[in-house]
Amino acid sequence: MPPVTETPPPGHKDDATDMAAALNIQKGTSKLSAYDLRDPNADTVERHTLAVIVDNEPGVLARVIGLFSGRGYNIDSLTVAEVDHTGHTSRITIVTTGTPAVIEQIKAQLGRIVPVHEVHDLTVEGPSVERELALFKVHGAGEKRVEALRLADIFRANVVDSTLESFVFEITGTPQKVDAFAELMRPLGLKEMARTGIAALSRGA
Amino acid sequence: MTQMTGARMVVQALRDQGVEVIFGYPGGAVLPIYDELFQQNDIRHILVRHEQGAVHMAEGYARSTGKPGVVLVTSGPGATNAVTGITDALMDSIPLVVLTGQVPTFMVGNDAFQEADTVGITRPCTKHNWLVKETDKLAETIHRAFHVATSGRPGPVLIDIPKDVQFATGSYVGPREAGQGHYHPQVKGDREMITRLVEAMETAERPIFYTGGGVINSGDAATQLLRELVDATGFPITSTLMGLGAYPASGKNWLGMLGMHGLYEANLAMHDCDLMINIGARFDDRITGRLADFSPGSVKAHIDIDPSSINKTIRADIPIIGDVAHVLEDMLRIWKSRGRKVNKEGLARWWAQIADWKKVECLRYRNSDTVIKPQYALERLEALTRHRKDRYICTEVGQHQMWAAQFLGFEAPNRWMTSGGLGTMGYGLPASIGVQVAHPDALVINVAGEGSWLMNMQEMGTAVQFRTPVKQFILNNERLGMVRQWQTLLHGGRYSHSWSEALPDFVKLAEAFGCKGIRCDNPADLDDAISEMLAYDGPVIFDCLVEKHENCYPMIPSGEPHNRMLLGDDTGEDAIKAGGAVLV
Numbered sequence: 001m002p003p004v005t006e007t008p009p010p011g012h013k014d015d016a017t018d019m020a021a022a023l024n025i026q027k028g029t030s031k032l033s034a035y036d037l038r039d040p041n042a043d044t045v046e047r048h049t050l051a052v053i054v055d056n057e058p059g060v061l062a063r064v065i066g067l068f069s070g071r072g073y074n075i076d077s078l079t080v081a082e083v084d085h086t087g088h089t090s091r092i093t094i095v096t097t098g099t100p101a102v103i104e105q106i107k108a109q110l111g112r113i114v115p116v117h118e119v120h121d122l123t124v125e126g127p128s129v130e131r132e133l134a135l136f137k138v139h140g141a142g143e144k145r146v147e148a149l150r151l152a153d154i155f156r157a158n159v160v161d162s163t164l165e166s167f168v169f170e171i172t173g174t175p176q177k178v179d180a181f182a183e184l185m186r187p188l189g190l191k192e193m194a195r196t197g198i199a200a201l202s203r204g205a
Numbered sequence: 206m207t208q209m210t211g212a213r214m215v216v217q218a219l220r221d222q223g224v225e226v227i228f229g230y231p232g233g234a235v236l237p238i239y240d241e242l243f244q245q246n247d248i249r250h251i252l253v254r255h256e257q258g259a260v261h262m263a264e265g266y267a268r269s270t271g272k273p274g275v276v277l278v279t280s281g282p283g284a285t286n287a288v289t290g291i292t293d294a295l296m297d298s299i300p301l302v303v304l305t306g307q308v309p310t311f312m313v314g315n316d317a318f319q320e321a322d323t324v325g326i327t328r329p330c331t332k333h334n335w336l337v338k339e340t341d342k343l344a345e346t347i348h349r350a351f352h353v354a355t356s357g358r359p360g361p362v363l364i365d366i367p368k369d370v371q372f373a374t375g376s377y378v379g380p381r382e383a384g385q386g387h388y389h390p391q392v393k394g395d396r397e398m399i400t401r402l403v404e405a406m407e408t409a410e411r412p413i414f415y416t417g418g419g420v421i422n423s424g425d426a427a428t429q430l431l432r433e434l435v436d437a438t439g440f441p442i443t444s445t446l447m448g449l450g451a452y453p454a455s456g457k458n459w460l461g462m463l464g465m466h467g468l469y470e471a472n473l474a475m476h477d478c479d480l481m482i483n484i485g486a487r488f489d490d491r492i493t494g495r496l497a498d499f500s501p502g503s504v505k506a507h508i509d510i511d512p513s514s515i516n517k518t519i520r521a522d523i524p525i526i527g528d529v530a531h532v533l534e535d536m537l538r539i540w541k542s543r544g545r546k547v548n549k550e551g552l553a554r555w556w557a558q559i560a561d562w563k564k565v566e567c568l569r570y571r572n573s574d575t576v577i578k579p580q581y582a583l584e585r586l587e588a589l590t591r592h593r594k595d596r597y598i599c600t601e602v603g604q605h606q607m608w609a610a611q612f613l614g615f616e617a618p619n620r621w622m623t624s625g626g627l628g629t630m631g632y633g634l635p636a637s638i639g640v641q642v643a644h645p646d647a648l649v650i651n652v653a654g655e656g657s658w659l660m661n662m663q664e665m666g667t668a669v670q671f672r673t674p675v676k677q678f679i680l681n682n683e684r685l686g687m688v689r690q691w692q693t694l695l696h697g698g699r700y701s702h703s704w705s706e707a708l709p710d711f712v713k714l715a716e717a718f719g720c721k722g723i724r725c726d727n728p729a730d731l732d733d734a735i736s737e738m739l740a741y742d743g744p745v746i747f748d749c750l751v752e753k754h755e756n757c758y759p760m761i762p763s764g765e766p767h768n769r770m771l772l773g774d775d776t777g778e779d780a781i782k783a784g785g786a787v788l789v
Contacts, residue, residue, distance in 0.1 A: 058336065059324060059336075062325070062328060070329050104516060105516070108513035108517075111512060111513070112513055113333075114332065114333040114388050
């Protein structure tokens with residue numbers, strides 16, 4: 001869970017807090033309580049990774065994307081594929097950013113889409129692993145070509161295609177690792193890049 | 206399993222769902238279904254004049270009966286014309302099943318004649334929608350659609366049926382075999398949270414019930430439980446526009462509607478309360494005014510079946526996700542089992558404070574004996590129809606709508622049909638026809654403004670054809686009154702395009718449609734004219750010429766809090782500050 005602050009929301013005067021005490025309202029004691037959220041007006045923007053299990057039916061991805069664009073939410077990364085071929089369910093992994101209140105609203109809005117079965121916030125539900133696959137096409141000759149190959153080895157990237165003037169590297173890792181590799185390849189002749197977006201799972205059994 | 210064509214399946218599935226009437230308009234892509242309708246007598250079809258009218262009629266039918274409304278329209282323009290009505294139903298949580306024809310599956314995507322991407326267009330304005338590509342899936346999809354439309358937070362659903370799917374033969378399944386899928390929203394509220402709310406109710410000094418359309422959508426049990434709870438606790442109650450009638454207007458705890466044009470005492474009580482119990486309302490911006498100053502000293506409980514409503518704009522101290530009837534039942538039981546406690550002294554002081562606010566008489570207006578004031582017209586309409594237990598009121602959108610909400614009293618739920626969330630001008634006339642179709646012997650009145658009414662006036666043809674004796678009570682000020690009011694308050698009285706220079710003669714228009722027209726412009730004649738309208742056995746267009754420049758008060762200007770209301774005497778220009786002017 002994100003750290004819980006006890007700051008009353010704006011507009012709540014002190015007597016509201018007194019009132020809550022008098023009425024025996026214990027803030028932040030329930031999973032459902034709004035006081036698990038932080039101040040909705042706080043401009044702290046958080047990055048959350050959501051896993052959404054949906055029926056694999058036509059238009060389901062459009063519903064999810066339409067929700068984000070229609071309500072003005074951000075999508076940093078989105079991946080989707082069928083993960084249960086007998087039950088015909090797909091897993092959509094969405095990386096989004098927003099204030100805590102917006103993140104809560106995104107999850108609630110996703111949850112009410114009819115073909116959505118489950119919404120998991122991997123960022124708050126516990127430790128999780130995130131991986132991304134990327135392909136890089138790097139042109140070069142001579143010393144640059146050797147250096148590209150040497151760095152690829154350090155990053156455990158595989159060569160999946162090769163000509164006398166180019167390589168295609170395949171790399172898997174966190175988005176940060178992929179970004180770092182891209183930065184190193186740029187001066188060495190990076191021409192094209194394809195990234196899958198993030199797939200994520202919670203750690204543990 | 207029975208084999209039949211897709212078109213026959215549609216009719217059979219509607220029959221199995223208990224549908225008695227559908228509203229629609231034929232066209233090329235739904236002809237097979239219309240052919241099936243022709244060959245049966247169980248389902249009545251109301252032929253509208255425009256597809257938007259069909260959807261609003263189905264909304265009126267649904268809101269006055271609690272049953273889902275059903276619409277049948279053709280592809281392309283048939284579907285796009287229905288979009289406004291579908292969006293209206295989504296905003297007001299009205300259960301509808303909309304069936305649209307589509308070009309044959311092998312032509313989808315070819316820019317065929319009367320092709321539109323109906324599921325794409327309606328995806329954001331339906332609760333859910335389906336394109337059915339196989340006849341074998343059609344019956345199951347229709348049954349699932351009824352389940353989705355009516356369970357949880359109700360809403361409109363749409364099924365797009367290509368013409369070849371209607372012609373092809375497949376196996377029919379009934380509602381039971383079709384199943385309901387995995388969609389089962391939570392209806393029971395969290396017991397621990399309900400107990401916490403009851404504890405708060407026991408000690409609160411200034412509690413208030415703030416109820417909304419969710420109480421009415423939940424059904425008759427919710428209304429009965431709400432009335433029992435309010436009367437047993439002695440707490441004051443106010444309601445949104447959508448929730449009027451859940452608690453009777455004649456009830457002793459009733460404060461009247463709240464919100465932008467709500468009553469002074471209701472808004473002040475919301476602002477000053479120490480315990481706000483929101484039951485089936487959603488803290489809409491017409492209700493809250495400036496968010497930062499919304500009821501600053503209160504503990505807020507929020508009961509809603511839709512988890513996304515909780516904490517959306519106003520944070521709930523006591524959030525309860527569930528169906529209103531289920532939650533109220535548990536609340537009452539827990540409150541009774543703990544000894545039916547309330548803070549009697551606090552409540553007495555609270556009611557004394559409310560009595561002071563009531564002395565302001567926020568609805569008073571300067572009457573006239575030469576010109577009909579719109580408020581006076583509604584007071585007389587109320588006086589002459591209040592005794593009718595079977596009175597149903599629809600409205601269009603604008604000043605007349607707010608005056609109707611202020612001056613008409615509703616004793617029962619499902620008697621008040623108005624476009625709340627979307628604010629759709631042109632809603633009331635078709636909605637009144639839908640209500641009358643459901644209740645053929647009832648008194649159905651559409652309180653209208655002439656601007657809104659003209660938007661769907663073609664539906665008078667439907668009213669005449671199907672002998673629905675709807676009364677169109679048009680408060681005609683020859684102005685777009687609410688637009689004009691805002692131009693007065695925040696645009697320096699520059700009345701940009703807020704009046705009509707070429708209005709029709711409504712009495713002649715009535716004659717042209719084959720119904721009765723009545724005109725009244727004299728307060729002294731008003732009672733007789735209204736009585737004439739009520740006595741006439743058929744549709745009536747009542748042209749009530751009213752004061753042209755009357756503004757609707759009280760009013761919370763946009764961007765202001767509840768305790769900064771404009772009353773009838775504050776008619777100054779530019780009463781809304783710059784910060785409020787950007788709001789709608």
